[in-house]
Structures are given as C-alpha cells and as structure tokens.
Amino acid sequence: MRVVIAEDLFLLRDGLIRLLEAYGFEVGAAVDNGGDFLAAVRSRRPDVAVVDVRLPPTFTDEGLRAALRARAELPGLPILVLSQYVEQLYARELLADGAGAVGYLLKDRVFDGAQFTDAVKRVADGGTAMDPEVIARLLARNATFEGPLSRLSPREREVLSLMAEGRSNAAIAARLVVTERAVAKHTAAIFTKLDLQPSDDDNRRVLAVLAYLGR
Amino acid sequence: MYGEAAAAAGEAGGARLRPGLGGRLLALGRALTFFGLLLAGAVLLMLVLAPAVLAALGLGQFLKYQLNHGLSFDSQDARDLLALVLGLACCRFVLPVALLAARRLAMLTRRLSARWCGVVIGAAYEPPPAARRQAGAARTSRLSYQQRMSWLLSDAGTWRDLLWLVVNTVAGWTLLLVPVTLVCVGTITFIVPALGSMGPPFRMLRHLVTPPAFPGNTPLVLFLIGLAMVATGTWTGPLLLRGYGGLARLVLAPSGQAELAQRVAQLTRTRRETLDTGAAELRRIERDLHDGAQARLVAMGLTLDAAGRLIDTDPAAARALLYEARDASARALAELRDLVRGIHPPVLADRGLADAIRALALDSPLRARVTGSLPGRPPAPVESAAYFAVSELLANVAKHSGAGAAEVDLRHSGGSLRISVSDDGAGGASPARGTGLSGIARRLAAFDGVLVVSSPVGGPTVVSLEMPCALS
Numbered sequence: 113m114r115v116v117i118a119e120d121l122f123l124l125r126d127g128l129i130r131l132l133e134a135y136g137f138e139v140g141a142a143v144d145n146g147g148d149f150l151a152a153v154r155s156r157r158p159d160v161a162v163v164d165v166r167l168p169p170t171f172t173d174e175g176l177r178a179a180l181r182a183r184a185e186l187p188g189l190p191i192l193v194l195s196q197y198v199e200q201l202y203a204r205e206l207l208a209d210g211a212g213a214v215g216y217l218l219k220d221r222v223f224d225g226a227q228f229t230d231a232v233k234r235v236a237d238g239g240t241a242m243d244p245e246v247i248a249r250l251l252a253r254n255a256t257f258e259g260p261l262s263r264l265s266p267r268e269r270e271v272l273s274l275m276a277e278g279r280s281n282a283a284i285a286a287r288l289v290v291t292e293r294a295v296a297k298h299t300a301a302i303f304t305k306l307d308l309q310p311s312d313d314d315n316r317r318v319l320a321v322l323a324y325l326g327r
Numbered sequence: 328m329y330g331e332a333a334a335a336a337g338e339a340g341g342a343r344l345r346p347g348l349g350g351r352l353l354a355l356g357r358a359l360t361f362f363g364l365l366l367a368g369a370v371l372l373m374l375v376l377a378p379a380v381l382a383a384l385g386l387g388q389f390l391k392y393q394l395n396h397g398l399s400f401d402s403q404d405a406r407d408l409l410a411l412v413l414g415l416a417c418c419r420f421v422l423p424v425a426l427l428a429a430r431r432l433a434m435l436t437r438r439l440s441a442r443w444c445g446v447v448i449g450a451a452y453e454p455p456p457a458a459r460r461q462a463g464a465a466r467t468s469r470l471s472y473q474q475r476m477s478w479l480l481s482d483a484g485t486w487r488d489l490l491w492l493v494v495n496t497v498a499g500w501t502l503l504l505v506p507v508t509l510v511c512v513g514t515i516t517f518i519v520p521a522l523g524s525m526g527p528p529f530r531m532l533r534h535l536v537t538p539p540a541f542p543g544n545t546p547l548v549l550f551l552i553g554l555a556m557v558a559t560g561t562w563t564g565p566l567l568l569r570g571y572g573g574l575a576r577l578v579l580a581p582s583g584q585a586e587l588a589q590r591v592a593q594l595t596r597t598r599r600e601t602l603d604t605g606a607a608e609l610r611r612i613e614r615d616l617h618d619g620a621q622a623r624l625v626a627m628g629l630t631l632d633a634a635g636r637l638i639d640t641d642p643a644a645a646r647a648l649l650y651e652a653r654d655a656s657a658r659a660l661a662e663l664r665d666l667v668r669g670i671h672p673p674v675l676a677d678r679g680l681a682d683a684i685r686a687l688a689l690d691s692p693l694r695a696r697v698t699g700s701l702p703g704r705p706p707a708p709v710e711s712a713a714y715f716a717v718s719e720l721l722a723n724v725a726k727h728s729g730a731g732a733a734e735v736d737l738r739h740s741g742g743s744l745r746i747s748v749s750d751d752g753a754g755g756a757s758p759a760r761g762t763g764l765s766g767i768a769r770r771l772a773a774f775d776g777v778l779v780v781s782s783p784v785g786g787p788t789v790v791s792l793e794m795p796c797a798l799s
Contacts, residue, residue, distance in 0.1 A: 166673075166677075172676060173677035173678065196664065196667075196673070199674050200689040200690060201678075201685055202674075219660075220661070223653050249690055253692055
C-alpha cells in the first residue's frame with residue numbers, strides 16, 4: 113500500500129515514515145509543503161495520503177487546503193489529515209463531498225502505532241477515521257438537546273461514538289469486549305431510535321451517523 | 328451615536344433648504360417645545376439656586392441679629408436657623424438630583440438640536456467614579472453624597488449645563504418666541520378684526536377683537552400689516568430655530584480642550600486595564616505551563632529513566648513504564664492544546680474571524696447560527712478581541728439564558744466591525760449584574776469598541792459589539 117506523506121517537521125516526518133514502513137506500507141514520497149504534496153500526489157497516485165494541516169509557506173491551514181484540492185482533482189483519493197488540534201469546522205469540510213475515505217486525527221494518535229496504521233488502512237479502503245475528540249464534541253453538542261439521542265442507553269451511546277469514529281462492527285466488538293452480534297444488535301437499535309435508514313455498508317452507515325450528529 | 332445624529336441632521340438639513348409651509352409651521356411647533364424645555368430649565372435653575380440663597384439668607388440674618396442684639400436666642404433666631412437648615416437640607420437632597428436633571432435636559436437639548444435645528448452638539452462628561460467599596464459588603468452601586476457632588480462639581484460639563492440654563496432663561500426665549508408671537512399677534516390683533524369688517528361670513532369675528540386704534544386703520548391696512556407679521560413669523564421661524572441651535576452649541580459644546588482631556592482620561596484608563604489584563608494573562612499562562620506541561624515532562628523524564636534501569640532485569644515492567652510515559656506525553660499535549668486555544672486559537676490564525684466564529688458556533692452546545700460575512704480581515708488584535716468576546720458571549724448564553732438557539736451576525740460597515748449575538752432565552756442580562764459583560768466591555772474599550780446590551784426580562788437578548796477598524 114503506497115502512502116504519500118506531507119509533514120514539515122523533520123522529526124515527525126521521519127517518525128511517520130519509519131512507523132508506516134514498520135507496518136508494511138510503502139512510502140511513495142515524503143514532502144514538507146503543500147505545493148510539493150500536490151505534485152507528489154499527481155505523479156505517484158498513492159493509495160492513501162497523510163497530510164499535516166499546518167504547512168509552509170503560510171503556516172496556516174495550507175495542508176488542509178492542499179488535501180481538499182487533491183480530492184477535487186482526484187475524486188475519492190483517500191486522505192488522512194493530521195493536526196495538532198481538531199476543529200469540527202475542518203471535519204465538516206473534509207466530509208462535505210460525502211465520498212468517505214477521509215480521516216482527521218490528532219497528531220497524538222500516532223503514538224499508538226497499531227491503532228494509527230489501522231486508521232490509515234481504513235481510510236485507504238474508503239472508510240473514515242474521525243478523532244474521538246471530534247466525535248466527543250459532536251455528541252456533547254447533541255446531548256444538550258432534547259432529541260432522540262437522549263433515548264439511547266449508555267452502551268448504545270458508546271457504540272455510536274465508536275461507530276462515528278469509523279470503526280467496523282468487528283473493531284467495536286473487540287474494543288468493548290463483546291460479540292459482534294451484540295454490536296450489531298446495538299447498531300440496529302441506534303438506527304431505529306435515530307430514525308436512520310439502516311445500511312449494510314459500513315462506510316455509508318458511518319457517514320449517515322456523522323451527518324445526523326452534525327446537523 | 329454622533330454619527331446617527333449627524334445623519335439625522337443631514338436629512339433634516341436637506342429638507343430645510345426649501346421648507347414648505349408645513350415645515351415652517353412645524354418649526355414654530357418645535358420652537359414652542361424648546362420653550363417648554365426652557366421653562367423646565369428655569370424651574371431647575373430655581374431649584375439649584377434656591378437652597379443656596381435660602382441657606383445664605385438664614386445665616387446672614389442670624390449673624391446680623393446676633394450682632395445687633397447681643398448673644399441671645401428668640402423666635403427671630405429660630406426662623407433664621409430654620410431657613411439655614413432648610414437651605415442646607417435642600418443642598419443635601421435636592422441639589423444632586425437637580426444637577427443630574429439639568430444634565431438630562433442638556434442632553435435632550437443636544438439631541439433635539441441635532442434633529443430639529445441641524446446643529447450637532449457634542450457632549451463631554453466625566454464618567455461616574457467607581458462606587459466606594461464598603462467594608463464587608465459587596466460592591467455598592469450607589470455613590471456617597473460626597474462622591475456624587477465632587478464628581479458633579481468637578482466636571483466642567485455640569486457648569487456648562489448650568490450656564491445653559493441661565494443663558495436659555497435670559498436670552499433663549501427671544502429666539503424661540505419672536506416668530507410665534509409675530510404669527511399670533513398678526514393673526515389675532517390684525518387679521519381677525521380686519522376680516523370681521525369685510526363681509527357677512529366674517530361678521531361674527533367683528534366683536535371678538537377690538538381693532539387697534541391708530542390713524543389710517545382701515546381693514547385693508549390692518550389685514551396687510553397682519554399678513555406681513557404672519558409672513559415674517561413663519562419665514563424667520565426656521566432661521567431663528569437654527570440660531571437657537573447655534574446658541575445652544577455655543578454654550579453646551581465642550582471645548583476642544585475638554586474633549587481632549589476626556590479622550591486622554593479614557594485612553595489612560597483603557598491602557599491601564601489592557602496592561603493589567605495582559606499581565607494577568609501572562610501569569611495565568613506561566614502557572615498553567617508550570618503546573619501542567621512542565622510538570623508532566625518532568626514526570627515523563629523520571630518514568631523513562633526508571634524504564635531504562637529496568638529494561639534488562641524486568642522488560643515487562645519497563646514496557647509498562649514506557650506506555651505510561653507515552654500516555655503522559657499525550658496528556659501534556661492535550662493541556663498545551665487547551666492552553667494554545669486560550670492564547671490564540673489556531674483556527675483564527677488559519678481562517679480569520681468569520682470561520683473562527685463558525686467553529687465556535689459548532690462547538691457551542693446551543694443551536695448556534697452564524698450569518699453575515701467579512702470582505703477582509705480586521706487587524707489581528709481586533710480579530711482576537713472580537714473572537715474572545717463572542718466566545719464569552721456564547722458561553723454566557725449557554726450558561727445563563729436558558730436559550731436553545733443563538734444567532735451570531737457579523738459584518739463590517741461604516742468603518743466598524745459589527746457583531747451581534749442574540750438568543751431566545753430568558754433575558755434580564757445586564758452589565759451591572761455580572762462581571763462578565765462589563766469585563767467584555769472593558770476589553771473592547773481598549774480598541775474604542777462598545778458593547779450594547781438589550782435584554783428585557785423575558786427575552787430576547789441581543790448583545791451587539793462594535794469596533795472601529797479597517798479591513799485588509
């Protein structure tokens with residue numbers, strides 16, 4: 113699986129390359145600014161791109177803009193955006209095209225190599241990987257409203273937030289130490305209570321949940 | 328506020344270039360309204376002067392009587408002393424009220440002058456001093472008598488108000504009443520009897536007013552004289568009204584020096600507050616770093632050291648320690664992230680005010696909607712101040728108002744950044760009640776910004792802020 117990395121801090125770029133290679137990825141290119149990133153994506157056609165939000169020369173959201181531009185040029189290009197902080201605003205922009213295959217994670221998440229590479233693979237396969245902090249804020253925002261969300265049991269809420277992060281039933285089951293069947297039952301209950309169209313497709317299911325929470 | 332007045336004056340001024348008959352009659356009505364204010368002012372002037380005169384008379388009589396009759400005490404003394412006490416009591420209770428009423432009257436005159444006479448008059452008053460803190464008690468909102476009087480009497484504006492009462496009473500009425508009198512006298516004394524002698528339809532007027540007796544007082548002459556007087560009165564009405572505004576400005580407009588002094592005082596105050604806030608912020612950041620990230624890094628160092636010592640003898644324990652260090656670094660990062668958000672939110676740096684406020688709305692537990700947009704970016708300090716003001720306002724709405732929805736509107740017009748935050752909550756918010764709103768107003772003041780709160784009990788609440796700035 114070929115990856116293109118855009119990260120301006122040398123130490124972090126080096127760390128990412130080593131981490132991804134250790135988990136069997138092939139690093140096609142590792143660049144340090146938005147312009148080079150776009151060029152690398154065009155020439156190397158990676159399976160997934162990992163981009164830092166803040167890049168030179170502007171040191172603002174250059175990376176995010178480059179990522180959105182790359183997505184516009186190559187529709188469906190899987191992109192995982194890393195950042196020192198997360199903003200719902202940016203998460204929305206990444207999810208806006210409704211095509212999935214996006215990730216938005218805090219940089220801290222690379223500390224756990226297994227989980228991080230799992231997220232990269234998920235995005236490469238067309239799934240989503242939303243940072244738990246984004247989801248927590250979405251849920252907190254929704255929790256204050258008298259809405260269908262208040263009808264969920266604590267366990268269902270837990271399943272909902274893991275699902276919104278983009279995890280599959282199997283991953284949720286492993287995380288909560290329950291059977292996959294139990295998770296399936298919970299997700300079915302959630303979809304009924306939130307009045308959402310049930311879907312067998314994991315990605316579509318996640319996008320529906322995110323859209324619901326982000327209303 | 329001045330801009331508004333100037334705009335209103337501009338409109339009115341445009342209409343006054345060629346006022347029709349209606350406009351001219353309206354000017355007479357306005358002159359009469361001003362005359363009403365003048366009478367009120369004369370009464371106020373009496374209220375201000377009477378106590379002092381009464382007290383002085385009482386004291387003078389008392390002393391004179393004592394000198395003439397030797398030291399004694401009889402009914403005459405009692406009367407003089409009563410006058411003295413009454414005078415002093417009026418000074419104590421009536422004077423501050425009367426002075427403040429004079430100020431209101433002057434402000435009303437300024438407003439009406441801008442609207443009716445097309446003469447904009449500035450105002451410069453000292454702000455009231457902060458109320459004295461009473462031992463043990465909470466902050467008192469009432470000033471003591473001494474504070475109030477020294478505040479009022481040391482303000483040149485108060486003396487300008489009083490001078491205006493005097494000038495108005497002595498001279499103002501001529502400007503106001505000349506046209507009205509001309510019209511009235513012309514109509515009643517000349518036109519009515521002239522018409523009365525003209526023919527059957529007006530015959531009943533004949534006995535109403537006796538025509539003035541002078542040689543050659545034929546009905547036609549009387550009519551023409553009356554017509555001339557009415558014409559002069561209506562013609563000069565607007566002019567004299569404008570002249571009245573000019574007179575008011577002559578007395579009521581603060582001197583350039585007073586305006587400068589006011590500005591200097593305001594700048595001194597806001598600068599001190601800004602420096603204080605800045606210093607307090609730095610202390611908070613230092614403390615947060617010291618207790619948070621710094622402490623965590625020290626702990627991480629110790630944990631890593633322990634892991635290094637254990638790695639050969641007890642690899643499992645060493646691994647546990649390494650994971651512990653990793654988690655500590657994540658927590659340190661989370662703390663640093665929160666700290667950075669409080670200093671300068673990254674999304675503000677990345678995207679500017681409009682998107683940063685959109686991000687705030689998304690993070691708010693309310694259903695918050697953001698409308699409006701900015702065609703450019705305000706200077707960074709203005710942007711930051713506006714961002715934190717909106718952040719605090721939204722937090723207030725979520726915490727206190729009981730509102731379910733909020734709306735933020737932002738735009739740039741008339742050389743100012745204007746943002747309003749409205750909610751459908753319980754209302755009743757006031758800068759006087761909590762430190763929150765007044766704190767925001769204080770911080771905005773450093774940028775010559777103002778905060779206006781409209782929050783009737785029962786809602787809705789609209790808090791608007793306005794900061795003069797250019798966009799880049």
